[in-house]
Amino acid sequence: MTTLLILAVLVLGLMAVLRLSRVYELTATLRGKREEMISDRDNRMNARLMWLFPFFYFGFFIWLTLHYKDKLLPVAASEHGEWLDRMYDINWAILLAAFFLTNTLLFYFSGKYYFRKDRWAYYYPHNNKWELAWTIVPSVVLIGIIIYGLTVWNRITTAAVPGTPEVELYGKQFDWTARYPGKDGRLGATDFRLINDNNPLGIVTPASIATRLEELKAEEEAGGKQLAEEHDYLPPDRKHELEEHIAHIRRVRSRILNLRTLMEQDIAAKKAAGQESQYSFGADDIVVKEFHLPVGQDVELLIRSRDIIHSAYLPHMRAQMNAVPGMTTRMHLKPTITTDSMRLVTKNPAFDFILLCNKICGASHYNMQMALVVEPEGAYRAWLAQQKGFQTAEAATPAAAPSDSTKTTASADTNATAAVNEPKTH
Numbered sequence: 147m148t149t150l151l152i153l154a155v156l157v158l159g160l161m162a163v164l165r166l167s168r169v170y171e172l173t174a175t176l177r178g179k180r181e182e183m184i185s186d187r188d189n190r191m192n193a194r195l196m197w198l199f200p201f202f203y204f205g206f207f208i209w210l211t212l213h214y215k216d217k218l219l220p221v222a223a224s225e226h227g228e229w230l231d232r233m234y235d236i237n238w239a240i241l242l243a244a245f246f247l248t249n250t251l252l253f254y255f256s257g258k259y260y261f262r263k264d265r266w267a268y269y270y271p272h273n274n275k276w277e278l279a280w281t282i283v284p285s286v287v288l289i290g291i292i293i294y295g296l297t298v299w300n301r302i303t304t305a306a307v308p309g310t311p312e313v314e315l316y317g318k319q320f321d322w323t324a325r326y327p328g329k330d331g332r333l334g335a336t337d338f339r340l341i342n343d344n345n346p347l348g349i350v351t352p353a354s355i356a357t358r359l360e361e362l363k364a365e366e367e368a369g370g371k372q373l374a375e376e377h378d379y380l381p382p383d384r385k386h387e388l389e390e391h392i393a394h395i396r397r398v399r400s401r402i403l404n405l406r407t408l409m410e411q412d413i414a415a416k417k418a419a420g421q422e423s424q425y426s427f428g429a430d431d432i433v434v435k436e437f438h439l440p441v442g443q444d445v446e447l448l449i450r451s452r453d454i455i456h457s458a459y460l461p462h463m464r465a466q467m468n469a470v471p472g473m474t475t476r477m478h479l480k481p482t483i484t485t486d487s488m489r490l491v492t493k494n495p496a497f498d499f500i501l502l503c504n505k506i507c508g509a510s511h512y513n514m515q516m517a518l519v520v521e522p523e524g525a526y527r528a529w530l531a532q533q534k535g536f537q538t539a540e541a542a543t544p545a546a547a548p549s550d551s552t553k554t555t556a557s558a559d560t561n562a563t564a565a566v567n568e569p570k571t572h
């Protein structure tokens with residue numbers, strides 16, 4: 147209703163203006179005045195308005211900036227965020243200086259040199275010195291900005307130092323899951339074919355392969371049984387669908403069997419070489435719906451997606467990286483402010499850092515988010531120590547660096563898990 151009223155007012159207002167201009171035209175014709183004949187008084191009036199306008203223009207600009215200041219993000223909470231913000235500030239300073247200078251000159255000259263019968267414009271066709279000046283000065287400024295920007299970008303995107311702790315963020319429609327390495331300090335290998343209710347990230351371990359193979363076998367058998375029982379009265383297209391489904395399960399099974407062979411060979415080869423296979427790291431991985439990071443420590447985020455492209459976006463960290471199905475993307479960052487400190491800084495006791503999806507990925511995209519807790523190292527370790535390993539029942543103690551993985555746990559959780567934790571030579 148209100149919208150309708152506003153629309154009516156707008157339409158009526160427009161009609162009134164049109165009528166008024168028609169009245170003005172008619173009176174001008176009556177007085178014998180032609181449209182193109184502009185009086186000195188009109189010119190002077192417009193010139194004064196040219197001088198008046200910038201006061202409103204700049205005033206409004208400054209008011210808007212101050213009025214909406216609190217809608218901006220608070221201070222950057224990561225090391226590279228500070229570099230980025232400084233770069234933005236410098237860029238803004240240059241832009242604002244150019245904005246105020248050029249607009250002041252524009253309106254000043256427009257107001258000063260309005261048309262007067264007794265004054266002629268000076269004919270000034272060309273000046274090489276000025277041409278050079280306004281080509282070279284902006285070029286130098288732009289080149290400076292670009293070099294500065296590239297330097298900052300390269301500093302942000304350099305590869306993490308080897309040994310930087312890794313945390314995985316796994317996106318899917320429409321949530322995030324985090325994965326932390328267990329006692330061994332290493333994240334295990336993954337394969338999407340192994341995804342099931344108990345293994346949402348498809349972590350590869352002998353146990354998860356065995357479970358998945360059994361599940362698929364049962365599914366295949368159920369399909370075969372249905373096909374045998376209902377063979378005579380199933381409609382042809384439904385029968386075809388069922389056959390396709392069974393063939394698909396067989397293909398997936400054979401690929402998982404290949405994966406099992408690969409895994410067993412890799413474990414054996416690495417063992418012979420005195421190393422640990424990437425397939426030995428998965429069982430104690432911590433899979434959680436919480437996201438914690440220690441303050442003051444560089445962390446590498448490994449980002450994956452299960453279905454379509456998402457984007458891991460941490461606005462307070464000034465960090466974003468696409469999550470692309472079929473590959474792992476990486477970014478590393480060092481948080482500099484804890485959640486508690488940020489609550490004081492923002493004077494908001496409910497403040498939380500947040501991980502968002504920044505690719506419009508479907509109906510619940512807006513809700514694809516997870517709070518990030520940045521805490522002192524001690525609190526972080528305590529939290530991590532409470533989390534249970536993916537296939538080991540006991541809580542894991544976090545490893546500071548991958549190098550201090552001196553032994554693995556022998557868990558008697560299930561016999562399948564025990565197989566994962568076979569003793570490893572070091």
Ligand SMILES: [Cu+2]
Pocket residue numbers: 317318319455456457503504505506507511514
């Ligand atoms: Cu998304």
